[in-house]
Amino acid sequence: MFRSLHYWLPVLVVALLIFTVVILSAAGNSRFDRLAEASAVVPEVSLDEDPPTAKELKKLVQQAAMSGDSVALAEVLRTLGKMPGRDPAAAILSSAASLSRGPDDIYWFLLQGVAGFKGPDAFTEMGEFVVRYKSKPISRDLLNALRKCKLKYVNRVIRRVLATCPQDMQLMAVDIAAGVPVRRTVDVLLPVMAREDAKERGGKKPQTALKLAIIAALEALTKQPLGNSVINWQGWWGKAREQGLKVIRDAADDHTPTTGLARPLDPVRARQFLGLEEMAAGSVLVIKGPTAANGNDTNFDHIEHVLDRINIRHTVVEKGELEKPSFKLDGVAAVFINCTQIHRFCQSPGHAAGAYTGKRLHRCEGPAPHDTVQFKMKQDAIDKLVKWVEKGGYLFTEDWCLVEVLEIGFSDFLRSGDALEGGDVAISPERGMTAHPLLRGVFVAPVDISALRRKYWEDDEDDDEDQEYDPAVEDDPGDKDLDRGKTAVGEGETPGIEEIGDPDIRLIEHRWKIDKESPALDIQSKKVQVLIDSQDLEAVCGEGAVAVTFPVKRGRVVHVLSHFGKQSSSDNEATIENLLVNFLLQVRIRSEANRR
Numbered sequence: 165m166f167r168s169l170h171y172w173l174p175v176l177v178v179a180l181l182i183f184t185v186v187i188l189s190a191a192g193n194s195r196f197d198r199l200a201e202a203s204a205v206v207p208e209v210s211l212d213e214d215p216p217t218a219k220e221l222k223k224l225v226q227q228a229a230m231s232g233d234s235v236a237l238a239e240v241l242r243t244l245g246k247m248p249g250r251d252p253a254a255a256i257l258s259s260a261a262s263l264s265r266g267p268d269d270i271y272w273f274l275l276q277g278v279a280g281f282k283g284p285d286a287f288t289e290m291g292e293f294v295v296r297y298k299s300k301p302i303s304r305d306l307l308n309a310l311r312k313c314k315l316k317y318v319n320r321v322i323r324r325v326l327a328t329c330p331q332d333m334q335l336m337a338v339d340i341a342a343g344v345p346v347r348r349t350v351d352v353l354l355p356v357m358a359r360e361d362a363k364e365r366g367g368k369k370p371q372t373a374l375k376l377a378i379i380a381a382l383e384a385l386t387k388q389p390l391g392n393s394v395i396n397w398q399g400w401w402g403k404a405r406e407q408g409l410k411v412i413r414d415a416a417d418d419h420t421p422t423t424g425l426a427r428p429l430d431p432v433r434a435r436q437f438l439g440l441e442e443m444a445a446g447s448v449l450v451i452k453g454p455t456a457a458n459g460n461d462t463n464f465d466h467i468e469h470v471l472d473r474i475n476i477r478h479t480v481v482e483k484g485e486l487e488k489p490s491f492k493l494d495g496v497a498a499v500f501i502n503c504t505q506i507h508r509f510c511q512s513p514g515h516a517a518g519a520y521t522g523k524r525l526h527r528c529e530g531p532a533p534h535d536t537v538q539f540k541m542k543q544d545a546i547d548k549l550v551k552w553v554e555k556g557g558y559l560f561t562e563d564w565c566l567v568e569v570l571e572i573g574f575s576d577f578l579r580s581g582d583a584l585e586g587g588d589v590a591i592s593p594e595r596g597m598t599a600h601p602l603l604r605g606v607f608v609a610p611v612d613i614s615a616l617r618r619k620y621w622e623d624d625e626d627d628d629e630d631q632e633y634d635p636a637v638e639d640d641p642g643d644k645d646l647d648r649g650k651t652a653v654g655e656g657e658t659p660g661i662e663e664i665g666d667p668d669i670r671l672i673e674h675r676w677k678i679d680k681e682s683p684a685l686d687i688q689s690k691k692v693q694v695l696i697d698s699q700d701l702e703a704v705c706g707e708g709a710v711a712v713t714f715p716v717k718r719g720r721v722v723h724v725l726s727h728f729g730k731q732s733s734s735d736n737e738a739t740i741e742n743l744l745v746n747f748l749l750q751v752r753i754r755s756e757a758n759r760r
């Protein structure tokens with residue numbers, strides 16, 4: 165009785181809070197406003213002494229979501245995160261699953277919220293949920309939200325995904341595993357590595373992508389460069405396991421690679437990223453605009469600077485070079501095109517700029533004569549690019565390249581829509597696209613590394629830390645497949661409420677900067693996949709796509725709205741540059757496959 169009241173009281177408080185919010189919601193200006201109209205319902209939760217039933221919990225979550233207030237929803241998530249058992253997580257997940265349409269922000273908030281839970285039972289629920297929904301976008305989106313999770317209990321999800329889910333989900337699970345250095349993770353990964361190894365039929369077939377990812381994860385977790393041999397890994401782990409990963413890692417030489425990326429990559433990609441240095445010279449090309457005679461740079465963005473910063477070898481040519489018949493794209497695997505001034509303007513040195521005339525130009529005040537030029541890519545150059553893409557080239561374009569290149573050469577796929585006013589908009593992945601290789605790491609909450617260290621290996625400052633260290637805490641003996649029907653809430657290994665840590669409930673908002681007169685995307689084909697979209701933008705111009713990709717015969721095009729280089733500044737947590745990294749990783753994988 166005492167214990168049930170203990171976790172029942174906060175629920176009551178939250179119910180009252182929602183009640184207040186609903187009353188006040190007429191004046192609300194929260195970002196969940198769009199749902200506020202639908203929120204005429206006041207929560208009806210009876211004041212029983214018993215813990216709330218699963219049904220009552222779900223009602224609570226749904227009413228908080230409907231209240232249109234992110235603070236109230238966060239409060240509900242925080243309260244549920246402290247409760248034992250699987251039902252609180254189940255209530256949130258089923259609420260998210262039922263939001264098949266409607267405001268994306270609530271959907272993402274529910275998934276980010278439950279992924280921040282700390283109780284072990286929540287992970288059992290999440291594991292079974294992703295298996296049950298493995299054919300649905302939400303299973304990918306939950307796994308993506310779990311990329312921030314560094315708790316050993318996330319292995320309850322990873323294990324289930326690796327056992328029964330499709331490969332795109334399995335690759336996501338390995339990405340998560342690589343960030344959770346406890347021995348339970350190694351225990352989970354090794355048998356799957358053996359399973360994948362068997363598919364090679366003694367070297368007759370190539371190594372699977374999953375096996376390669378697991379090797380990268382194991383090397384990152386253990387800091388042991390044991391390579392591709394399952395026997396080596398199993399033999400080593402059999403002896404080393406009892407020491408625990410902390411001792412193993414502390415003793416290892418750490419050769420963690422450094423990149424110029426604003427934010428470190430997850431371990432699996434960090435290893436793949438190293439391979440980019442092995443790409444042949446000349447395989448990455450940037451096409452830019454010239455400097456006009458008056459000294460003005462016609463480039464509105466410089467993707468070559470982003471490539472410089474992250475140490476990707478590349479060649480830069482002006483678009484005039486590409487136009488020469490002698491210029492060949494043979495041997496080029498990836499082309500980036502900067503957004504440039506494509507309209508006519510006067511480049512006479514010394515002429516003064518007058519009033520703004522649109523198209524990012526000012527009237528030239530002369531005096532006459534004017535030296536009027538236009539640096540727009542010629543048809544021959546565009547034809548050359550189209551043929552190259554069709555043969556397998558990967559093309560990355562931004563902003564006005566839509567007008568200059570795509571709607572000329574690829575108009576069956578994409579054309580330019582309304583010219584936008586500019587500003588910045590909230591963005592989110594298209595639902596389910598979080599499993600797309602181009603979106604790896606793009607929508608991931610930042611990890612608090614120091615909090616993480618405190619969590620795994622308590623008392624950093626403690627001198628006799630090593631004597632306190634117990635490798636068995638890295639295990640998870642409570643990870644069993646339970647029959648849900650017969651399992652009472654709070655049964656088994658479930659700790660009391662005091663022992664469940666505060667959930668990490670933060671709504672990570674990603675934003676995209678749009679410069680004045682950037683064209684919206686007008687999608688022409690079902691082959692165009694929207695990777696990132698924005699409901700704010702959709703409200704403005706009817707099309708919310710911010711980043712899209714489409715295949716063209718053997719090649720691929722990625723286009724982003726407005727300027728890519730301006731998205732990778734330090735705000736926005738620099739995750740957007742992962743889109744470019746992922747693009748290059750795909751280029752490398754493809755060009756390696758072609759060489760074989």
Ligand SMILES: [Zn+2]
Binds near residue numbers: 464465562563726
């Ligand atoms: Zn531009």
Ligand SMILES: [Zn+2]
Binds near residue numbers: 512515529530531535
């Ligand atoms: Zn002039």
